[in-house]
Amino acid sequence: MKGFSTKAIVATGLGAAIFLVLFMYVKVPSPVPETNLQLAYGVSAFFAAVFGPMPGFLVAFVGHALSDFLTYGSPWWSWVFASGVSALVIGFGATKIGTAVEQGRFEKSEIISFAIYCVIANAIAWLVVAPVLDIVLYSEPVKTVVLQGIVAWILDSIVSIVIGGILLKAYASTKTGEGSLKKNG
Amino acid sequence: MKIRTFSYSQLDTFVHRLSGLSKLVCFLLLTSAIMLTYDIRIILGIMILSFAMMRVAKIRYSQIRLMLIYVMAFLVVNFFLTYVFEPEYGVQIYGTKHVLFSFGGSYTVTQEQLFYQFTKLFKYLSVIPLGIIFVLTTNPSEFASSLNGVGVSYKICTALSLTLRYFPDVADDYNTIALAQQARGVEMSSKAKMTERLKRSASILIPLIMTTMDRIELISNAMDLRGYGKHRKRTWYARKPLKKADYISMAVSLAVLVFTLYVRLCINHSIYYNPFI
Numbered sequence: 001m002k003g004f005s006t007k008a009i010v011a012t013g014l015g016a017a018i019f020l021v022l023f024m025y026v027k028v029p030s031p032v033p034e035t036n037l038q039l040a041y042g043v044s045a046f047f048a049a050v051f052g053p054m055p056g057f058l059v060a061f062v063g064h065a066l067s068d069f070l071t072y073g074s075p076w077w078s079w080v081f082a083s084g085v086s087a088l089v090i091g092f093g094a095t096k097i098g099t100a101v102e103q104g105r106f107e108k109s110e111i112i113s114f115a116i117y118c119v120i121a122n123a124i125a126w127l128v129v130a131p132v133l134d135i136v137l138y139s140e141p142v143k144t145v146v147l148q149g150i151v152a153w154i155l156d157s158i159v160s161i162v163i164g165g166i167l168l169k170a171y172a173s174t175k176t177g178e179g180s181l182k183k184n185g
Numbered sequence: 186m187k188i189r190t191f192s193y194s195q196l197d198t199f200v201h202r203l204s205g206l207s208k209l210v211c212f213l214l215l216t217s218a219i220m221l222t223y224d225i226r227i228i229l230g231i232m233i234l235s236f237a238m239m240r241v242a243k244i245r246y247s248q249i250r251l252m253l254i255y256v257m258a259f260l261v262v263n264f265f266l267t268y269v270f271e272p273e274y275g276v277q278i279y280g281t282k283h284v285l286f287s288f289g290g291s292y293t294v295t296q297e298q299l300f301y302q303f304t305k306l307f308k309y310l311s312v313i314p315l316g317i318i319f320v321l322t323t324n325p326s327e328f329a330s331s332l333n334g335v336g337v338s339y340k341i342c343t344a345l346s347l348t349l350r351y352f353p354d355v356a357d358d359y360n361t362i363a364l365a366q367q368a369r370g371v372e373m374s375s376k377a378k379m380t381e382r383l384k385r386s387a388s389i390l391i392p393l394i395m396t397t398m399d400r401i402e403l404i405s406n407a408m409d410l411r412g413y414g415k416h417r418k419r420t421w422y423a424r425k426p427l428k429k430a431d432y433i434s435m436a437v438s439l440a441v442l443v444f445t446l447y448v449r450l451c452i453n454h455s456i457y458y459n460p461f462i
Contacts, residue, residue: 004340006414007405013347014397014404017355020348025356028382037379039386046394058341062348071255074216074316137220139456141271159383166387167394174395 004054012055012062015047019063024071030155040064041156042163044087045118049098049168053091060087078133082125086156089121090164097168104180106172111165118160126153193321199430200242205323205331206424207431212319213335214438216312218445224458225304227445232311234441239314242322249317256313260306267302275301281461297461304458325349330421339419347404358396362389 022040030037040063048056061084068075094117097110126149134145195201200208219231267274275297276282287293323331329346333339371385408414449456 004414005405006408007401009340009344009414010347010401010405010408012341012344014351014355014401016344016348017351018359018393018397020352021356021359026359026386028379028386030379037383039383039390043390043394058344062345066348066352069316069320071252072259072316073249073252073256073313073320077220139223141267141274144266144270147270162380162383163387163390166384167390170391171394171398 008051008055011047011051012058015043015051015055015059016062016066018043019059020066023063023067037155037159039159039163041083041086041122041159042167044083045090045160045164046167046171048087048091049094049114049164050101050171051091052095052098053088056087056091057084060084078137079130081133082130085129086121086125086160089124090117090160093117093121101168101172102175104172104175104177106165106169110168114165114168115161118164119157122153122157122160126150126156193323193325194248195324196243196322198242198322200238200318200322202428202430203322203434204425204427204431205327206334207427207435208319208323209331209335210435211438212315214435214442215315218438218442219308219312221442221456222445222449223301223304223308223456224445224448224453225300225307226458227448228304228307228311231441232307232314235311235314235318238318242318244317244321248321252313252317256310260309263309264302264306267305268298272298274298278457279459279461283461300460324423326423327421327425330424333419333421334424340414343413351400355393355397359389359393362392 019040022043023038026039027036028039041060044056044060044063047059061080064080064083065075068080094114097106097114097117100106100110127146130152131142131145131149134140135142215231215235219228222228272292273295276295278301279297281297283296285294285296285299326346328349329342332345333342366385366389371388372381453459
């Protein structure tokens with residue numbers, strides 16, 4: 001934690017606040033009945049790509065844990081942790097994308113690699129971490145957790161790619177790249 | 186959209202007087218105890234203890250009504266899903282089969298399944314009051330300091346207190362932007378297609394992220410100017426010193442956890458308690 005800059009700390013705090021608000025109040029109905037698209041995962045993907053794996057992890061972990069505290073009284077730790085892991089993995093994969101975005105670039109190659117990292121990260125989180133922890137910590141039946149995991153994987157991958165991508169694009173367009181100034185001959 | 190934030194109320198009860206640190210430790214110890222057992226006797230014991238603590242803390246029904254509705258909805262859905270997907274799970278666990286009645290076909294209701302599902306129901310239900318007590322009786326500013334007390338880096342704790350501090354502001358911002366966009370005709374309900382809805386919600390998120398990025402710059406500059414993060418340790422204005430009652434409550438919670446593990450390892454020899462043999 002020593003290398004944590006003040007900016008990263010503040011970003012983590014405010015990012016988690018956005019995640020919390022979206023996670024608790026903003027439900028976009030999905031085609032699968034009784035499930036919602038959680039826009040919050042787009043926000044955690046954005047913060048992970050811009051600020052790195054640890055802030056990304058904390059944005060999702062703290063946001064999800066607080067939301068569980070406030071809605072159910074007690075967090076469901078396996079899923080809270082899996083949320084964090086999904087952002088953590090995007091953060092590890094997307095270091096190059098983060099630097100590109102800071103220089104105002106979020107083009108085809110960055111979009112494609114960002115999408116791939118999102119799919120991989122969500123697969124690790126929802127197909128491995130969440131079901132395994134559900135079974136180990138809570139002794140949940142295998143079939144139910146795997147099914148929930150698959151639905152979460154698909155929906156959250158879509159949300160992280162679309163929302164995360166749109167946000168990165170918008171943020172990149174406010175940045176100016178190196179050598180963008182030209183001398184008027 | 187109505188923003189509901191949690192209502193911490195300053196009262197003078199035994200639970201309120203405890204330090205946030207000891208409440209957090211008790212919460213973690215007791216919830217791990219519940220996590221580690223499927224023995225309905227222990228679960229009911231902890232549940233009675235936690236409901237009694239809720240009475241002691243003078244938590245009113247109106248404070249937790251919404252939470253209870255969410256929890257009940259979750260429990261009911263979970264109860265039926267478990268049965269639909271794993272109707273024979275109880276039989277698998279307990280090794281015997283006492284059929285009560287059957288729906289025809291392979292769907293039967295067994296005593297074992299009902300026992301398993303009710304144990305699970307109470308297992309979830311007993312954790313809820315613990316979290317409610319912790320959240321509703323701990324001063325939000327003390328929350329971060331108590332996390333620091335259990336060994337979490339103070340920088341993470343600062344991030345957490347910033348989250349709690351800016352949560353209402355971000356919720357307000359979101360609300361304002363959403364209303365403005367709706368006034369311009371952005372359709373957010375289920376009438377639009379899914380991809381359309383996703384794109385349109387981005388029209389709210391982009392301004393929200395941009396204002397937040399500006400705010401991050403502002404706050405972190407202010408903190409840097411005041412020399413934040415220069416030293417390895419920080420003190421907390423809101424930390425309460427530990428008293429006798431704190432040590433006693435932590436010791437009791439630890440005893441509950443140790444007892445649970447003892448029952449699991451030495452009496453039941455498994456995570457489940459089996460009354461059928």
